[in-house]
Amino acid sequence: MFSLRRSLLALGCLMLAGSLSVPPLVMGAEDSDTAERRYPPLNTLVMVPDIPPATPADPLVSYRGRPSGPAVDTPSRPIAPAIAMGPAEPIAPPPVDHLEVSLDWYPSPRHAALYVAKARDMFAHRGLDVRLSTPADPEVPTKLLADSRIDLALTRQPLLHLQVDHGMPLVRVATLVGVPLTALIVRRDTDIESPAQLEGARIGHADQDSEQILLPAMLADHDIPMDSLDTPNVHYRMEQAMHEGRVDAVIGGMRHLLPRSLANDGLATRSFSVEAYGMPRHDGLILVANRNDLQRQRSAIRRFVSALEEATAWILEHPDESWSLLIATEPTLDTPVNRDAWPEIRARLTQTPAALSQERYQAMERFLFDAGLADAQHPVSRLAVDIGSP
Numbered sequence: 588m589f590s591l592r593r594s595l596l597a598l599g600c601l602m603l604a605g606s607l608s609v610p611p612l613v614m615g616a617e618d619s620d621t622a623e624r625r626y627p628p629l630n631t632l633v634m635v636p637d638i639p640p641a642t643p644a645d646p647l648v649s650y651r652g653r654p655s656g657p658a659v660d661t662p663s664r665p666i667a668p669a670i671a672m673g674p675a676e677p678i679a680p681p682p683v684d685h686l687e688v689s690l691d692w693y694p695s696p697r698h699a700a701l702y703v704a705k706a707r708d709m710f711a712h713r714g715l716d717v718r719l720s721t722p723a724d725p726e727v728p729t730k731l732l733a734d735s736r737i738d739l740a741l742t743r744q745p746l747l748h749l750q751v752d753h754g755m756p757l758v759r760v761a762t763l764v765g766v767p768l769t770a771l772i773v774r775r776d777t778d779i780e781s782p783a784q785l786e787g788a789r790i791g792h793a794d795q796d797s798e799q800i801l802l803p804a805m806l807a808d809h810d811i812p813m814d815s816l817d818t819p820n821v822h823y824r825m826e827q828a829m830h831e832g833r834v835d836a837v838i839g840g841m842r843h844l845l846p847r848s849l850a851n852d853g854l855a856t857r858s859f860s861v862e863a864y865g866m867p868r869h870d871g872l873i874l875v876a877n878r879n880d881l882q883r884q885r886s887a888i889r890r891f892v893s894a895l896e897e898a899t900a901w902i903l904e905h906p907d908e909s910w911s912l913l914i915a916t917e918p919t920l921d922t923p924v925n926r927d928a929w930p931e932i933r934a935r936l937t938q939t940p941a942a943l944s945q946e947r948y949q950a951m952e953r954f955l956f957d958a959g960l961a962d963a964q965h966p967v968s969r970l971a972v973d974i975g976s977p
Contacts, residue, residue: 684887685716689728691741693721693823694917695844696925696932697764697872698741700940703909704898706916713890724822725794729757732877738884739891743769744870746796748951751970752961758881759948759971761874761892761940767862768871768935769797770842771805775855777835782864783809788835791821791828797839800960804865805838807958830854843928851924867950871935881972889974895940902933909933941975943967 690698701719704710710717720737722728728740733755741763750757771790773779779788782805792798798818806813818838821828825837826848837845846856862868874895876888902909910929914921948967955961 681714683714683716684884684890685718686739686884686887686891687718687720687737688739689720689722689731689737689741691722691728691743691872692725694919695841696913696920696929697768697841697936699902699909699913699933700763700895700898700936702913702916703902704894706912707898707901709894709897710891713894715887715890715894717891729755729875732875733757735877735880738876738880739888740875741872742875743796744873744948744951745800745866746794747873747875747970748948748955748961748965749796749800751965752955752963756878757875758878758969759870759873759943760876760881760888760974761895762870762872762937762942763874763895763940764872764932764935765870765937766935767860767866767869768841768843769801769839769861771802771836771838771859771861771864772829772840772842772845772849773836773857773859774829774832775857779835780857782806782859783811785809785836786811786815789817789819789833791819791825791834791837792839793820793822793825793837794839800955801861801866802838803960804954804958805859805861807865829856843931844924847927848924867947867954869947869951874940885974889941892941892974896938899936899938899940902936903938906930906933941973943971943973 688701690701694702705717705719722731728737729742729746729750731737732740733750739760744759747757747759771782777788779785785806790802792802798820802816802818803813819828819834821834821837825840825845828834829837829849830852840846842858842860846858849856874892876884881888910926945967948970952961952964952967952970956964
């Protein structure tokens with residue numbers, strides 16, 4: 588288009604120049620008429636039209652030098668409007684399930700998986716808000732659970748069998764320690780050297796299963812009637828009762844803790860493990876739920892047990908670090924007795940808390956029924972569930 592404009596301008600100039608500088612020679616009338624038709628008259632102003640500039644071949648040439656970037660609208664990169672027309676929708680927090688969990692005793696190294704899971708946010712990462720509480724009395728937790736006043740409780744397998752036989756709606760959902768932890772602990776100065784010499788003794792206890800299951804089982808092979816014994820409930824004061832000489836022995840004491848603690852204070856004892864004297868091997872620490880609430884709480888309890896499994900694995904992989912975390916989380920655990928017993932208790936923590944031994948629970952039911960310690964044999968499904976199964 589530019590070349591066409593230049594051509595037209597050049598042609599106009601030539602025509603003007605020719606009319607001014609080339610005088611006609613001798614022309615006839617016909618030639619004169621032809622010239623007048625071919626050239627404009629002299630002194631005529633020739634107007635050259637204003638031709639608009641040509642459109643460039645590159646359609647983006649007009650945008651060059653202007654602002655650019657992801658927020659600039661161009662023909663090749665159109666954008667959506669950048670102005671919010673209203674407030675952003677609030678992001679709803681994920682749902683959180685609250686669980687009230689009661690220990691079976693005051694804090695102990697056997698509760699390590701609970702404290703580690705809470706300290707390392709393993710419960711929180713699973714949408715759980717967990718509160719751990721210490722009972723006012725060792726016999727209280729399962730009673731509160733049966734009344735739906737708490738969500739979960741720690742106890743021992745023998746007590747579960749006894750309370751289910753009494754009609755309480757309890758069911759085992761996890762195992763924290765899969766071996767017995769209790770023993771009959773006797774003062775050495777009593778000269779009681781075996782359960783066969785317990786007749787007439789004063790045996791303290793802190794919970795129902797110790798008095799109504801463990802002690803009768805240990806006496807069964809020795810023909811010692813229960814009514815020949817004095818069995819006071821010493822509650823949390825096992826150690827104090829032994830020191831003061833108010834009892835000759837205690838049944839149900841933690842075999843890895845109580846003898847050490849008494850020895851540190853100068854009192855020598857003998858320990859008789861319950862499974863060595865008649866009791867079937869059983870779970871030493873279990874987690875129980877209310878059967879009537881289980882369907883509603885199943886998802887939350889499954890996540891709770893999953894956190895315990897993760898915590899136990901971490902404890903076993905980090906023995907020193909786990910102890911440091913444990914006493915930082917629960918300073919009352921930082922005692923010489925607990926520190927000495929930690930390796931033994933840590934080794935007994937169950938790595939798969941949800942796993943259920945059907946045979947173990949069946950064997951305990953048979954034993955209790957045959958020994959006259961239970962009124963009926965209950966199916967395992969009434970006593971325990973594998974919370975991880977559908």
